[in-house]
Amino acid sequence: MVSRTPTKPPPSPRPGASGCVTPSKPKPSPVARRRQALRRWSATKRRGSPLKSLASAPAAAAATFNRSLRSCRRRLLKLFARLAVLGSPRKRRAAAAGFQRLRSSSPPPPPPPPQHPPVRAQSAALPLPPSPGRRTLFLDLDETLIHSQTDPPPARFDFTVRPVIGGQAITFYVSKRPGVEAFLRAAADSFEVVVFTAGLQEYASLVLDRLDPDGTVFAHRLYRGACRNAGDGRLVKDLAATGRALDLAVIVDDNPNAYALQPENAVPVAPFVDDDNDQELQRVLAFLDVAAGFDDTREAIRYYKDLITAS
Incomplete structure (x- = not known):
């Protein structure tokens, strides 16, 4: 027999009961999704986008620069105010006194040495000779009686001198020409040297x-200051300016420019550097012995030069 009692619907699940399935939320409609996207865009715009922050960076830098400029102006105003106070007579005197104390406490710097040492002018005029009619022998120094050089020192030299030239001490290594001592003693016997x-x-x-x-050989000493400048850098030794008679004068020199004004009074010699077998001074001494027999030394020099040319 079939029951006619209607079938009961299944009981609804209780909330929180285990094993119950929670029904899923219904999906938002397209209109709702558009509204949510619009709200998110509005919130982002209010916070400020990265592009807007980058656009506002120059304005921030300009504001920082303006603040620095105003601070610099305030400092300059303070500085000018202090200078105005120092500009008063009393402050100026105090500042000057402080400067004087500072300057006196520190020694002045030494003057720089001159690039070219000044040449002291020297008159070529000599005192009257002690013996009237005595012949005068003018002798050059460098490359005639000696040879000298600065550093480096040569392999052989006889002595050194260390003069102060232009504020600086310089060492010269000096080599004597062979036979110079004997030559000077013999020349001083017959000539005013x-x-x-x-x-x-x-x-x-x-x-x-x-x-x-x-001090028994050299009667007088004439240096660069007694030479005449020829105008082109050449230094000329004018025997006429010495006050000695030219017919009683002889000059021995290795440089033809030196006796350019009186070549007839010159006995040329070869320049000396370092030849240990040099015989130039012995040859000049032999000429001086011959010249003693002439009334005019220029005739003796002319005769001597003719002999050298002929040989």
Whole structure:
């Protein structure tokens, strides 16, 4: 027999009961999704986008620069205010006194040495000779009686001198020409010996002191200041300016420019550097013995030069 009792619907699940399935939320409609997207875009715009932040960076930098400029202006105003106070007479005197104390406490810097040492002018005029009619022998120094050089030192030299030239001490290594001592002693017996050099006095005087330590050979010393400037850098030794008679004068020099004004009074010699077998001074001494027999030394020189040319 079939029951006619209607079938009961299944009981609805209780909330929180285990094993129950939670029904899923219904999907939003397209209109709802558009509204949510619009709300998110509005919130992002209010916060500020990265592009907007980058666009506002120059304005921030300009504001920082303006603040720095205003601060610099305030500092300059304070500085000018202090200078205005120092500009008063009393403040100026105080500042000057402080400067004087500062300047006196620190020694002044030494003056720089001159690039070219000044040449002291020297008159070529000599005192009257002690014996009237005595012949005068003018001798050059460098490359005639000696040879000298600065560093590096040569392999052989006889002595050194250290003059101060232009504020600086310089060492010269000096080599004597072979036979120079005997030549000077023999020449001083018959002639008034005068050194006439284009070298600086600071240097040449020290060398001459070594060649004539007793002061018995050189009657007078003439240095660069007694030379005449030819205008092109050449230094000329004018024998006529010395006050000696040209017919009683002889000059021995290795440089033809030196005796350009009186070549007839010159006995040329070869320049000396370092030849240990050099015989130039012995040859000049032989000429001096011959010249003693002539009334005019220029005739003796002319005769001597003719002999050299013929040989």
